[in-house]
Amino acid sequence: MVRCWNNDRVTDRAHEGGTGLAGFRRYTWWAVPGTNVALLVLFTGEWILDGDVPIQPRVLSAAALVVEVAAVVVLLNGRMSAGGRSSRPRPPAGWPAAGMLAALVLAACPLALRNYGLWPIAPAIMTAVAATYLDGRPRRWLIIGAVALAALPGGAVSLAAGDGRLVYAALFPPGITAFVVWAILGPLWAWDITGRLDEARRLSAELAVKDERLRFAADLHDIQGHHLQVIALKSELAARLAEADPERATAEMREVQRLATDALRDTRAVVRGYRRTSLDDEIANATRILASAGIDARTTADPAAVTDAARHLLGLVMREATTNLLRHSRARHATIDYRVTDGVARLRVSNDGVFDAAGDASSGTGLRSLADRLVSAGGALTWTRDGGRFEVAASLPADEADQVGAAAPLEERR
Template sequence: MHDQANEGGTALAGFRRYTWWAVPGTNVGILILFTGEWILDGDVPIQPRVFSAAALAVEVAAVVALLNRRLSAGGHASRPRPPSGWPAAGVLAAIVLAACPLALRNYGLWPMAPAIMTAVAATYLDRRPRRWLITGVLALAALPGGAVSLASGDGRLVYAALFPPGITAFVVWAMLGPLWAWDITGRLDEARRLSAELAVKDERLRFAADLHDIQGHHLQVIALKSELAARLAEADPERATAEMRDVQRLATDALRDTREVVRGYRRTSLDDEIANATRILASAGIDTRTTAEPAAVTEAARHLLGLVMREATTNLLRHSRARHASIDYRVTGGVARLRVSNDGVFDVTGGAASGTGLRSLAERLGPAGGDLAWTRDGGRFEVTASLPAVPPEEPQAGVGTASSGEGRR
C-alpha cells in the first residue's frame, strides 16, 4: 500500500486498510479457496491441476499488483496506467484457470477467474468503456458453459449458461462498490486539504491588502515629493527644504501606520483567535470542540495566548491530517491555561515540534511567567500554554475596578 505517510493515523488510513482487505484481499482469498480446493482434489487429472496451480499463482500476483496500483490513485482526477505486463499475464492466467475446469464440466468454478480479471480491468476504465466491457462479458459468459453442456448432453444447460453471468455480475459489483467509495473519500480529503490551504492564503492576502491600501498613498507621495525636492535643490533651496520636511513627516506617518497594521494583525485577542480558528478548521472539514470560559486576564496575556492559538491552528492545518480537534481555555487558580489538541499527526520531523514557531513563543511566554509545552501521544498532538491571569504587581481586575469607582465617587 502506498501513500501511507500522507494519510498518517487518520480515519482515511484505516479506511484504506479496510478497502485493501475488502477488495484485493477478499478476491484473492476467494480465488485461492475455490481454485485451490479443486487443484488439491485427487480425482482431478494431474495435468490440469499442474497448469491451474501455475496459473493461479500468476493471477494472484496480477490481481494484487493491479489493484494496489489502482488503490494508490484514489481521489485523483486521472486514472493510473496499469503496471506493465500484469494485465496480459492476468488475462492469460484467467484463460487457463477457466479452460481446465470447463474441460471437466465444472460449471461453477470456471467463471471465477475471468470474472475477477474482468472486475479488475473495469476499475481502470472510465464509465462508458466500463459499461461496454461489463455488458460484453456478461453476454459472452453464458456461451462457453452452455456450449459444453450442449455438446456433452449432461442436462445442465440452464445452470451452465446462467451461473457464469450471475457470478461475474456479483464479482464486478462487489469490487467496484468499495473502490467507488474510496475514490470519493480521496476526492473529499483532497478538497479538505485545499480548503485549509485557501483559508491560510486568504488570511495572508487580507493582511497584504490592508498593508497595500494603507501604505500605497504614503509611498507614492513620498516618491513624488522626493523627486520634486531633488529638482528644486539648486533653484529654490528653501522650497526644497520644505518639501523634504514633508517627506520626513510622511515617512514618519507611514512608519506609524505600518506599525498599526502589524499590531492590528498580531495583537488580536485570544477570543478573536479562538473564533477565527473555529471558523477556519470548520471550513477545512475538521470537527472542532471548543470550550472557552470567560475570565478576566491581562491584555498581554490575551495577546500571548492569541499568538499561541494562531500558531497551533497553523500547525494543525499544515502538519496533520486531523479529523477532530479540541480547544480548551479556562482560568483555574489564577492561571490562564489554553490547550489545543488534534488527531491525525503524520510528521513531527520538520513539523510543529521541530519548527521555530512554538519554540519562539515558548521563549516569549517564559519571561511573562508562563509556560508552553507540546506533546505527541501516538497520532495525537497537544499544545498547552499557561500564563498568570494577573501578574503579582497588578491588582485583580475586580478590585481595580472597585477602587476606581470609589475614587470617581
C-alpha cells in the same frame, strides 16, 4: 529525483494519517485485493487439492493460480495508487495479459471436467480488474459483454455432455460474473470519490491561504501607502517652512514622526492579525490630513451603527480614497458623505482635483482589490470621473438590529 519522490510519499502518508485516509486505504486493500485473492485461493485451491481431479489439470491450475494472484495484487494496487485522479492510470505492462492467460487456464481446466460453479470465478475477477482501468462506455461494454458471454461456455459443454444441468451451467456464470464485478468496482468507486473529496479539501485549504495572503497584501498596501503618502506630504511641507516658519516646520516634523510610529505599529498589528480599521477614526483622520494639505473637506456623518465587519471595510475604503486623493489629485475641495439608509451603509468620497497625469487612481490595484472584498461581503464599490471631479462610492448591508442611532440628526464637521 528519488529523494524528492520519497519525501513526497512520506508527506502523503503523513497527510493520509491525519485525515483518516490511511485507515480507509487499509480497509479498501483488504476489501478488494484481499477478498478476491481469498476467493481464488479458497475455491480454486480446494479444487487443486482434490485427489479425485486428474494430476495434469491440477498442476496447470496451480501454476495459473500463482500467476493470477500476482496479477490481481499488482493491478489492483496500481489502480488504487491513482487515488481520485480524473484520468485513469495505465496498467503495469505485461500483467493484464498474464492475468487473462492464467484466468483462461483456471477456467478451462474445471470446465473440461464440467465443474460449472468454479470455472467462471477466475475470468470474472480478471474482467472486474480490467474494468477498473476503464471508464464510461468502454467499461460498460466490457461488463455487459462479459456477463453475456459467460453463459455460453457452460451451456455449450452441458448441451454437448447431455448432463441435464443446462440451466445451472448457463445462468450461474453470468450471475457470479456480475457479482464479482460489483464487489470490486463498488469499493474502488468509493475510494475514487474519497480521493477527489480529499483533493478538493486540499485545494480549498490552499485557496484559503492564498486569500489570506491577498488580504494581508491589501491591508499592508492600505497602511503603508496611506502613511507614506502623508509622511511625504508633510515632509515636503516642513521643508518649505524650514526657513519661513521654523516653529510650524518643527510641528510638521513631529507629526511626521508620529505618523511613522503609527505606521510601524499598524504594520506590526497586521502581521499579528489584530488590526481592525475603524470608519469613524478614518473619517476623522482624513478630515485632519486633508485640512493640513490645504483641502477644504466637508464631512457628513450619520452615527447609525453598523456591524464591525462593515465598519472595517468602509474604513479601508475611506483610507484608500484619502490616499488616492492626496496622491493623484490637485483638489481644493473634497466631500465625505456617510449615511445608513434602508438598511444599507453608504460612503461617498469626492473631490474636484482630477488631472490627466499618469497617476490615475482608477488604474491602481487598491480600489480594485477593495471592490472584490466588498462584493464578497454583499456590497459594491464604484468610482466615477466626471470632468474634473472624481467620486468613490461604497455600499454595504447594515444590520438593522444594530442601528441604534438611525434617526439622529446628521453631524456637520470641517
